[in-house]
Amino acid sequence: MEFPRQEYWSGLSFPSPGDLADPGIDPEFPVLQADPSSTEPPRKPFQRSAGKRRGRGHKRAGGLDKMSPFRLHNPSKMAAPRASLRLVAPVWNRGTSGIRGLSKAVDPEGSQKKGRTLLQFLTDHFYDVEAVREYLLRKQVLKVQKKNRSFTYIKERYGPYVAGAYFVLKQGGAVKFRDREWMRANEQGLSSLEFRKLQEVPVEAVDASGCAINYQGLDNLLALKELQSLSLRRCPHVDDWCLGRLYQLADSLQELSLAGCPRISERGLACLHHLQNLRRLDISDLPAVSNPGLTQILVEEMLPHCEVLGADWAQGLKVGPEEQSRDAASSPIPAWPSAPPHQARSLPGCAERPTAHPSGSVGLTQLGGSGWGEGRRA
Amino acid sequence: MLRRALRLRLGPCLSGRGLGTYRRGSTLDWDGKVSEIKKKIQSIFPGGAWNPLYDTSHLPPERSDVVIVGGGVLGLSVAYWLKRLEKQQGAIRVLVVERDHTYARASTVLSVGGIRQQFSLPQNVQLSLFSAEFLRNINEYLAVVDDPPLDLQFNPSGYLLLASEEGAAIMERNVKMQRQEGAKVCLMSPEQLQKKFPWINTEGVALASYGLENEGWFDPWCLLQGLRRKLQSMGVLFCQGEVTRFISSSSHMETASGEQLTLKRIHEVHVKMDHSQEFQPVECAIVVNAAGAWSGQIAELAGVGNGPPGTMQGTKLPVEPRKRYVYLWHCPQGPGLEAPLVADSSGAYFRREGLGNNYLGSCSPTEEEEPDPGNLEVDYDFFQEKVWPRLAQRVPAFETLKVRSAWAGYYDYNTFDQNGVVGPHPLVVNMYFATGFSGHGLQQAPAVGRAVAEMVLEGHFQTINLSPFLFSRFYFGEKAQEHCIL
16 A cells, blocks of 8 residues: 555546556567667757647557557546556656646546547647647637736726726626526627726626626625625636635625536535535536536535535435335435445434425325435536 | 667667677777767758667756756746747757656645645735736747647635634735735634634634635646647657756855855756666756655755755755645535535535545644654544544534545645745756745746746746745744645
8 A cells, every 4th residue: 555545546647656557667668669770850840949849749548548458448447548648658758748648548538539630649749739729719818818807997987887887798697686687688789788887886687697707806806795696507617716715795696607617626625615605506417527416415415505406316316216216215315326335324404404495206205304305516 | 779789788878898809909999989979970860869770768968058957847838938039949858757647745735735825825816816827828928739628627616714713814815915916815803704604613713714716726737738749849858757966066156244155056967767876967057846745855956955054055955745634535425516625723624525525624733743754644633633523513513524535645744934935046057946935836936937937937936926935034033934735
């Protein structure tokens, strides 16, 4: 047990230390070595000054990947990467392909692409194509940053409420001022909306679904100190760091929706415990959360006064919901393959919760002390 | 096969014994001829370290502008910023020499992975804030075309530091300073603490400081791999080998007060390959010592500290390896998802690990209890006697726990003042240090890397002024003491 951390560093996108090859590998394994007559591979056409090793080293390792008997079928298992890593480990500075092969080997999306596309091939062999692609990537990032800049002039002139509303409307969201209707930017643009007059009126609700809000842009929203309802559904750039900032709205926020955000995981949800006034929280459909049912239970424990909508705890079960309520009388606690055994304790908070809930799986609440009897449907 | 035969016959230094047929009665200098031919061929095909007779692909290049000794997070961070801040793309050739490519004993991967801004020195707070910003935008800094984005598995849960009566005034002062620097830290009274975290026993706690933003813990292995990947794409060379020797030249100077000084300049670094006597001399302009727990040995090789004690010549680098344990246990009724990394006034700390009620934690031993750093064996008695009682006193739920596993790692412990050493050595003029962070190196690595790169490229610190962390403080006795060490 040289590397005990392997047991619980689960879900790593890169293999842990023990998975790498030991140095005893004979570096003279012929397939791995590039042609010794040219340690420096031939220069790419139109290249700039030195630095990268590409060309032959890359091609060879790429070919190795395809014909390797350890080609992954299930990249999430650790055993397979160990095998393919043994073959590529000594080739550290044989070009970036070793690392690229590594990342593809453990990345589930990458392994689904069968063979590299033409664009990737060109990027590997031509510095200029790579530079153009890097520039385009950089431009995308800058575009998002530009959308999230802070509108200091508007903030100074019209106040934080108008600045926040302007920010949300410009991104394509909707805003509701107190005692007014929902506002959304329309074809005439923002000037037709009369919200500039509403300097003293606080913003009550913000619907920023699908907007490109990121950590910087959240500044504008956090200035809305009387915000009661915030919806960040399907925001592609809202991640765990952003959730760590929401404590500033703890006094007023009552409703929060994070459904469908691809970057939020259970680690970010842990910092929602500051929001003690929260009454409704929607955490359904979060792809980055590793264990939705368990996460929902822990979040419910953390926020005892809040109604948490989200992962149906029965997600992991194989039987359908109607059959469950039929089986409830006969069978004991249904088998949940991923549930750790100690979870079957009675959760003190759940005992006081009202039993009126929308779903039809009422039969499961009669299952004794198990707190996860309250199946909720999103 | 032919290659192997040639290697056996010729060896790395081209001793020429195998071609003895030419030796009889002839004054032909075969060694000289071969090296001359090699130089001529290299002048025709410039740029590569190429040998026509045997394979040198595992050796480092023959010359490199900067050699970074140590491939942990600090070394890679220095390499990243050097390549990022260079004036022209490809202007600087950087070589990272790492002894063990499995990182089996490296402090980076064995670390608990926390990041906090709750320090007692303003420079540390600034370093940590910058690093938090780096980690937050890591997919912009370390983006590589066609590679998946990095997921650092960051838990933004914050740090909770508890202070007893004696430490309360110092904590208040520290928090005031941290807030001035821009860290989001708040102070809590025992009543507020009890209300927020009911599982804490607030007996003996006078004050608590809680980090609200930019604090938490993450996966250091992921950061390391992300840096490695990005460096590969930027053209940094990696080599697996051990630095065994520095070849340097000295010049003797006299100070204004008549004291004799010897200024040294390193010209070559000898990198020895694994499991063999083969070594490669790498000509270099600058050497960066980022060897972590073994930086003291590297500094000695370079001649730091060879001199009468009490002089600048004789001031050694006071960085030594110190073993620290980390234990993983399971406690079914333990603190919930909201638990931050709690650091008690007695020195014990713990944090959650994952969703399954597992916790990681430990305690720093006192000077008398320091374990022997010769190996990385774990002492479970230390947990029984020192860690568990303190944890159970603070969190009563931890009275019933079960240790699942443990490991040990090294701190690159600075025995002088427990803060990092950054910047050049005053006498060995081209050796730069980036080491000695005593347990908070990982969280400050991106910022320190930038500081060292600025020092190398510009000659002075630009973003964060780390002049209290220069080497010369060991000679002048100016301690930049860090009190909040975990």
